[in-house]
């Protein structure tokens with residue numbers, strides 16, 4: 228008896244704590260299931276690509292009673308353009324987004340940000356929806372969503388809701404998606420012609436989560452920068468636009484001194500940045516000053 | 532009581548049907564259920580890449596998937612690299628031997644599988660493209676230079692193999 232227990236432990240190691248596993252085949256099925264689990268007071272988690280959830284399960288930082296795997300739902304894998312808006316299905320892999328010519332041509336900022344997420348092996352399995360839903364402070368998509376004014380579509384027991392980015396991210400790893408809702412789609416406007424954009428991040432090893440990063444869009448009108456948008460990620464619980472820094476640049480002639488001043492304004496405008504094993508708050512502030520400057524230069528060089 | 536999950540999948544061309552505990556990771560399934568111990572486990576939370584396998588043509592980390600999620604997929608592991616009939620090593624394996632792309636060999640299965648995907652997509656990669664494809668694999672021994680040289684040689688070997696093949700069949 229004892230021996231068999233021993234063999235079982237050695238033969239079949241289990242890292243995650245036990246959970247019930249469901250693999251619904253439609254969004255409606257997933258939603259009814261989530262609703263039922265919620266009503267029964269069962270702590271359920273959605274599983275998409277697993278690239279953030281699996282480490283949390285294996286380290287037992289998350290111990291849900293039930294997992295609802297969306298992998299068998301085949302209708303959430305698409306990238307298409309409709310009336311100037313790009314629609315991306317939540318279960319589209321980041322690799323598919325990276326390989327999408329449509330995204331590369333029509334929304335290059337979102338495309339380049341995707342290439343910066345993790346390693347190829349992570350992008351092959353991780354989904355676009357999963358990255359939005361996970362809401363890691365260091366996720367590239369947070370800043371891109373703020374910069375582009377993206378919208379998230381969720382489906383729940385009461386039907387569909389479209390959530391603007393300002394209302395989507397609530398806090399560290401927390402979004403407005405309810406327990407019984409599924410994120411089905413994210414939407415980004417096609418990049419308007421002539422827009423210049425910049426994207427920069429700093430991490431220890433390429434593919435790791437960023438210590439700090441910046442996304443910028445702007446236009447040039449009669450030699451001046453207009454419609455300047457500056458968003459930062461990796462420094463606070465949620466990515467944010469920095470109005471103060473945007474105002475420094477808006478309406479002015481591009482130049483090194485102006486961009487350095489904008490960098491300083493950005494660093495000063497940050498709420499107390501995160502301090503962790505990777506970097507101190509002060510280091511993050513100084514990275515933001517530098518990255519804002521670089522992004523603005525990059526954006527102006529791309530603007531028509 | 533946990534309900535076991537039915538899983539049907541192909542590994543290195545062989546079909547398997549098993550019932551698994553839903554919380555079993557794919558790498559544990561490969562190693563402990565199928566006894567394919569060539570795929571290594573290092574960090575078990577997605578950082579090191581030792582567990583890299585090919586799923587439906589793309590490199591993935593098998594520690595970051597449940598066996599249940601692999602239902603219906605076709606997998607390739609390091610055991611599937613060598614030619615089953617002749618026993619000959621894959622050109623990528625041969626290149627790693629010739630260029631000393633390994634020391635202890637712990638990370639090697641992961642590097643081989645990441646390289647397999649890279650050369651499938653891009654038979655003639657630049658050094659930068661090699662680095663981009665391998666930045667998710669850690670090696671604590673080699674210092675990476677020999678690995679990059681191995682991939683370069685592997686590319687040359689597969690290229691010339693393909694040319695020879697094309698020539699032969701023409």
Ligand SMILES: Cc1cc2nc3c(=O)[nH]c(=O)nc-3n(C[C@H](O)[C@H](O)[C@H](O)COP(=O)(O)OP(=O)(O)OC[C@H]3O[C@@H](n4cnc5c(N)ncnc54)[C@H](O)[C@@H]3O)c2cc1C
Pocket residue numbers: 272273274275276277278279280281297317318343344345346349352353354355356357358360361363365366367368404408409410411434435436437576577578
């Ligand atoms: C080594 C490594 C490096 C990484 N580097 C980066 C990086 O640089 N930048 C970055 O942004 N991320 C990075 N990641 C995280 C990676 O991008 C994940 O793929 C992503 O955060 C989650 O996507 P997923 O599909 O794997 O989701 P899962 O891991 O399956 O789910 C993540 C969370 O989102 C919820 N969720 C998922 N899909 C839905 C949905 N449709 N509706 C409602 N809730 C949902 C889940 O319940 C869970 O809480 C990295 C991961 C690893 C392992």
Ligand code: FES
Pocket residue numbers: 571572573574575576577578579580581582583592593594595
């Ligand atoms: S064991 Fe899977 S990435 Fe380290």
Ligand code: FES
Pocket residue numbers: 632633634635636637638639669670671672673
């Ligand atoms: S050869 Fe030892 S870890 Fe790579």
